[in-house]
Amino acid sequence: MKINVLFLLLFSLAAQSLRAQATPPIIPLPGSYQEVTGSFLLDSKTTVYINDPSFSDEALFLQKILFDMKRLPLSIQSQPGSRSISLLKENRAGNNKEGYSLKMSPKGVTLSAGDKEGIFRGITSLLHLISASEDNSISCWNIEDAPRYEWRGFMLDESRHFFGKEKVKQLLDWMAFYKLNRFHWHLTDDPGWRIEIKKYPLLGYIGGIGNHSDGDAAPQFYTQEEIREIVQYAAERKIVVIPEIDMPGHARAANRAYPQFSGGGSERYPEFTFDPGNEGTYQYLTDILKEVNVLFPSEMIHLGGDEVHFGNEAWNHNEGIKTLMAKHNLKDLPQVEKYFMVRMADSLFAMNNKILAWDEMADISLPSEKTLIFWWRHDQPAQLEKALEKDYKVVLCPRIPYYFDFVQDSTHAVGRRWSGDFADLKKAYSFTPEKWVKGSRLEQVVGMQANLWTEVIATPARFEFMTFPRITALSEAAWGQNNDYDDYLERLKLQIPLYEKEDLYFFNPFNVSQTPEPKR
Numbered sequence: 001m002k003i004n005v006l007f008l009l010l011f012s013l014a015a016q017s018l019r020a021q022a023t024p025p026i027i028p029l030p031g032s033y034q035e036v037t038g039s040f041l042l043d044s045k046t047t048v049y050i051n052d053p054s055f056s057d058e059a060l061f062l063q064k065i066l067f068d069m070k071r072l073p074l075s076i077q078s079q080p081g082s083r084s085i086s087l088l089k090e091n092r093a094g095n096n097k098e099g100y101s102l103k104m105s106p107k108g109v110t111l112s113a114g115d116k117e118g119i120f121r122g123i124t125s126l127l128h129l130i131s132a133s134e135d136n137s138i139s140c141w142n143i144e145d146a147p148r149y150e151w152r153g154f155m156l157d158e159s160r161h162f163f164g165k166e167k168v169k170q171l172l173d174w175m176a177f178y179k180l181n182r183f184h185w186h187l188t189d190d191p192g193w194r195i196e197i198k199k200y201p202l203l204g205y206i207g208g209i210g211n212h213s214d215g216d217a218a219p220q221f222y223t224q225e226e227i228r229e230i231v232q233y234a235a236e237r238k239i240v241v242i243p244e245i246d247m248p249g250h251a252r253a254a255n256r257a258y259p260q261f262s263g264g265g266s267e268r269y270p271e272f273t274f275d276p277g278n279e280g281t282y283q284y285l286t287d288i289l290k291e292v293n294v295l296f297p298s299e300m301i302h303l304g305g306d307e308v309h310f311g312n313e314a315w316n317h318n319e320g321i322k323t324l325m326a327k328h329n330l331k332d333l334p335q336v337e338k339y340f341m342v343r344m345a346d347s348l349f350a351m352n353n354k355i356l357a358w359d360e361m362a363d364i365s366l367p368s369e370k371t372l373i374f375w376w377r378h379d380q381p382a383q384l385e386k387a388l389e390k391d392y393k394v395v396l397c398p399r400i401p402y403y404f405d406f407v408q409d410s411t412h413a414v415g416r417r418w419s420g421d422f423a424d425l426k427k428a429y430s431f432t433p434e435k436w437v438k439g440s441r442l443e444q445v446v447g448m449q450a451n452l453w454t455e456v457i458a459t460p461a462r463f464e465f466m467t468f469p470r471i472t473a474l475s476e477a478a479w480g481q482n483n484d485y486d487d488y489l490e491r492l493k494l495q496i497p498l499y500e501k502e503d504l505y506f507f508n509p510f511n512v513s514q515t516p517e518p519k520r
């Protein structure tokens with residue numbers, strides 16, 4: 001008898017601790033959570049209640065998505081009903097706009113936040129709980145949550161291959177679902193220029209011709225109207241869109257359209273640069289950036305600045321550059337490059353924009369409060385250190401594990417590796433800034449980002465294959481909750497049916513042979 005009692009006691013303790021460990025089926029995992037008994041029934045009697053009109057966009061979003069997901073036409077009310085999803089504006093401690101709390105019981109769901117961003121992030125947590133249930137009865141959780149990093153980014157290269165508006169919107173949907181909040185849009189590079197500029201229409205019509213697979217492909221670029229539509233679509237999902245207009249290198253497409261501003265290239269990279277020795281170039285590029293600034297309310301533009309040495313050979317024989325060097329006492333080509341970037345940065349500052357740039361630009365001195373450096377060369381931690389020492393804020397996107405053009409499985413043959421090393425799911429999940437940044441310098445890390453370079457990503461299938469599911473690993477790492485890979489994998493399993501439902505050609509880490517590697 002005694003033994004039985006002891007056994008029961010032990011059993012119930014064990015069961016309790018098991019329960020305490022249960023994690024909600026949400027990616028990224030919330031900061032704190034607790035399972036609550038009972039479930040909340042979502043049905044035609046459910047209403048959406050808001051206590052403040054400033055949350056009406058978020059209520060409309062929830063209304064629309066619940067209709068799309070469940071075919072439930074819910075109404076939005078200014079009074080709570082008997083089983084409401086309440087979106088409540090409340091004062092919250094701290095200044096993390098994306099923080100929220102979620103409280104659930106069979107009688108109602110209450111999401112509260114101080115800001116629209118927080119309410120929206122909370123809505124996505126609720127959507128994860130809803131999509132994890134087979135019927136409309138949703139298991140209840142209490143959640144307190146806020147991200148560790150303010151920059152949780154995804155970059156898409158549409159110069160090498162152009163995917164188009166619908167694909168971008170789909171990506172934005174998934175980014176929102178995983179609480180990613182920065183879409184870095186690489187719109188210009190050597191194969192194609194992808195954004196309409198009214199003052200220089202040939203950038204689209206001539207610069208937009210071709211892609212990495214086919215230099216003669218019909219021009220593809222976004223009209224300004226389409227850009228606005230996408231920026232708006234992202235804003236509805238609390239995603240900021242940051243355009244990249246790469247300079248002074250990676251400029252071949254632009255140079256096809258307006259060769260008078262070309263600084264030439266090298267044998268391997270012809271017409272690779274803009275011409276820093278031509279005064280007209282600065283006006284031309286500034287005029288382009290002014291239009292870009294009108295289209296993107298982010299108040300920041302990424303100017304690239306990467307890999308200029310690949311193709312600035314022709315600068316050695318450029319009379320304008322020789323004159324420039326003599327006039328400003330510039331000793332070598334890297335100094336010319338710096339001079340160019342500082343002037344273009346000034347153009348941005350005059351538009352009240354920040355300059356964002358790849359880690360090569362850590363060599364330059366710019367006002368630290370207006371500069372954000374993207375560390376990508378994982379083999380060059382010194383470049384990150386240099387950026388930090390100059391007090392720049394940094395986004396960490398090292399090739400391994402955050403270049404999603406790198407292969408993700410040892411069996412994969414297409415895509416990049418670095419001395420055999422690649423970017424598998426576990427590395428993408430386990431990444432922590434602490435590995436690279438020490439002590440108080442950590443405060444300069446604004447977040448993390450994955451970059452989908454598309455030289456060898458030509459089809460939607462391969463785009464999806466390289467993105468899913470690594471995007472979930474990035475999400476959990478950037479939210480700052482990446483402490484338990486096995487638990488994450490359990491939650492990731494619940495995402496697979498969602499990918500199947502949407503017909504995504506994802507990589508399945510649980511069944512590697514399910515989707516053979518697309519070759520292009």
Ligand code: TNX
Pocket residue numbers: 306307358376403405416453454455
């Ligand atoms: C380096 S990252 C590049 C890109 C390539 C990428 C391929 C960077 C700033 N430059 O132009 O697409 O590698 O992985």
